[in-house]
Amino acid sequence: MGNKTKKLVLIDGNSIAYRAFFALPLLNNDKGIYTNAVYGFTQMLLKILEDEKPTHMLVAFDAGKTTFRHKTFVEYKGGRQKTPPELSEQFPFIRQLLDAFKIKRYELENYEADDIIGTLASQAAEGEWDVKVFTGDKDLLQLVTPDVEVVLTRKGITEVEAYTVEQVNERYGITPEQIIDMKGLMGDPSDNIPGVPGVGEKTAIKLIKQYGSVENVLEAIGEISGAKLKERLSENKEQALMSKDLATITKEAPIDLGIDDTTYEGFETASVFPLFKELGFQSLLDRLGGDEAALPDTEKEELSFQRVSIIEPNMLKNPSSLVIETLTEDYHKADIHGVALSNESGTYYVPYDIAKESETFKNWLQDKDQKKIMFDAKRAHVALKGQGLDLNGIEFDLQLASYLLNPSESLDEIADIAKQYGTLTVDSNEKVYGKGAKKKLPEDDVLAEHLSRKAYTTFTLKDVMAEKLQENEQSNLFYDLELPLSLVLAKMEETGVKVKVDTLKKMGTDLEGQLTTLEKEIHELAGVTFNINSPKQLGEILFEKLSLPAVKKTKTGYSTSVDVLEKLEGKHEIINKILIYRQLGKLRSTYIEGLLKVVHEDTDKIHTRFNQVLAQTGRLSSIDPNLQNIPIRLEAGRKIRHAFVASNPEWKILAADYSQIELRVLAHISQDDNLMEAFQKEMDVHTKTAMDVFHVDEQEVTSEMRRHAKAVNFGIVYGISDYGLSQSLGITRKEAGEFIKTYLESFPGVQQYMKDSITEAKQNGYVSTLLHRRRYLPEINSRNFNLRSFAERTAMNTPIQGTAADIIKKAMVDMDQRLIEEKLEAKMLLTVHDELIFEAPEQEIAKLKKLVCEVMEQAVQLDVPLKVDVSWGDSWFEAK
């Protein structure tokens, strides 16, 4: 092999598709079509094209249910499991894919892929050809010759093992031609080939090595040792011969194409990319350099729109879609670069300078009876507010709708939604504006068209999405919860939180001093100056220079995380100082410097942004800055909260948090008697858990028992694994596993709920919360243990955490309403998952306290009471 001019690659299509299907988790693309086999197949193809650079190529498929072999033996391939429908449905795409790659494919009635491959390989194997056969089926090893290599998939899809004549011999001790003799004797359960009973691989190989073929073995039965073996061979002569026959790949399949018809001349990305896009193979697109710019400029559908310089009332129909374009990621005080809207009268682009001066437009904008359909209305609301404009009458938000329909999609611009629903093409913002430092406004006519396309698409997609929400029984969740919430959040973001810059700066200076001292001490103890913030350098100092025992490693070196350092405490003075240095360093960089960076100079306020369409569980997240992770656990960090104050010196900060909301939700959903009792009797839930798990009375619960119980409750709420629990309790995984088992036995209702959740996920493909929020878990049926386990824990955990999110969101919407009704000046400022933060004049505090408790506790009705703790003070620190 080697220097021959022609290289033929033959692929066993069915075998590779099966391999890919079972090697990869069940991926779907955005249309819900399974794509894992197609994906794996494509990876394999690309690898083959790259590694082999074939001049000729063909992919063979099995055709039909029966083959000529069934005439010999009707039970051939009997008892085989039916091809899973998830795989069958992918074959058409594999064919499409091959066509796009311009690779010949072939199938023939009554013959298997093997036979097509065997026939072509035999045509080729005469000196000038270099042939490679790719398959997952060891049977094909019989085709190996000095000119033909058979490449078997090993594990996964891209890991392969090539067999030459020598390697077959090395592995089996026989020649490739003798593979069929071996099969004749040992049979092949996967194809239901019987062989000789009692003869397995070992015996078969021994006999073939000795006698050369099945025929010779049968002739020599007399001299074979072992009475039982002798008997079996003579009783099954016919069957052995038939088995050999069945295992033999024909080299004379009546194919109507010759080897010269398989020439391969490469493929054009232009024909492959669209299919990759359709299938959602972003990583492969990237790998082939298939970013949007490289794509052929496909003809975009025409859209007629008007560029208007005067806004006429007849352009502002009810309803209309509305696009308010901002380019900066942070929309607080963002410039607006253009306005577009679309309705039954047409699609219009309005330069912002014109829009902002138009009374007609501004009146329409703030008219709550004029309905607007938008994408990310919160962004527009805040941006407009920054320009002194009011936006009301938001009837629909495509971004929120798409999040509710499937939170994992993360469709963050209209173009994504357009792509998903296959409407009018909208270019991605990145394509139109560029990214990073190069991001800029395009020519005016490009902007006009881009925004018009967005507006038109938004208008047309509203009904489609609304209908889907209806189908999913998510209309209430959308119209009564998320949509109103987005405007509540907009208000909170606009309001912002006042911080005392001086307090932060003072703390910063203090930290600075302590850090300098610590740094000096650490360097002295180490005997060398180094960067303590560099895990790499720190690891070298601790584990090499100071020879402390390294307990854990990371991909890149020694781990120096807290749990590692804590184990080393007492072994060296330096450890404790490093721990304190880390703690204080974190405070300085993230919380002092980080927060100071985002304080608005003129107002001393911080305006975060809540992301309403990100967390898979339905929770909110907070960025720029993240105000949901301000320190509280350790005193040093907690002091940061002194800097968060009310915007008016006369006002106070009030914080209200749900007590054990997740466990209360769990009690309600699972209807577990023990757990419900804990809350109905207002017991300490961790103590109650310890009582039930350890079978002791309340007085007998030790702090150790309570700590364990608390960790398990924590695990239940966050869906951690036995491993996670073992880590948090410092026990072994096995102990943790048993502990979880005991817990579940003590709370049979919870155990039943866990089981039901998994079943539900398997049946529906998703789990849901009290208010019908969904999370799809396609990996729940994965054959990959990790993926499946993760999906199972998610199935158990998401309804709990998601329902808790539903509840606090409902409380926020209600609270916003009640503050208006009760004519309170108090303002809602922040939400931290199970907590709401307000600012209010001191004289309102009593009323607010009562109101917040009432609203939060009554947000939904569960079979256990919801409990809220409220506290208030001059700062967030005092409100604890």
Added chain:
DNA sequence: TCTCACACGC
């Protein structure tokens, strides 16, 4: 500009 390790909250 990206990835990694780490650390903060719930």
Added chain:
DNA sequence: GACGTACGTGTGAGAT
């Protein structure tokens, strides 16, 4: 029996 194990955001280091 191994797999790598709640979610989110932000930081500095170090490689590109």
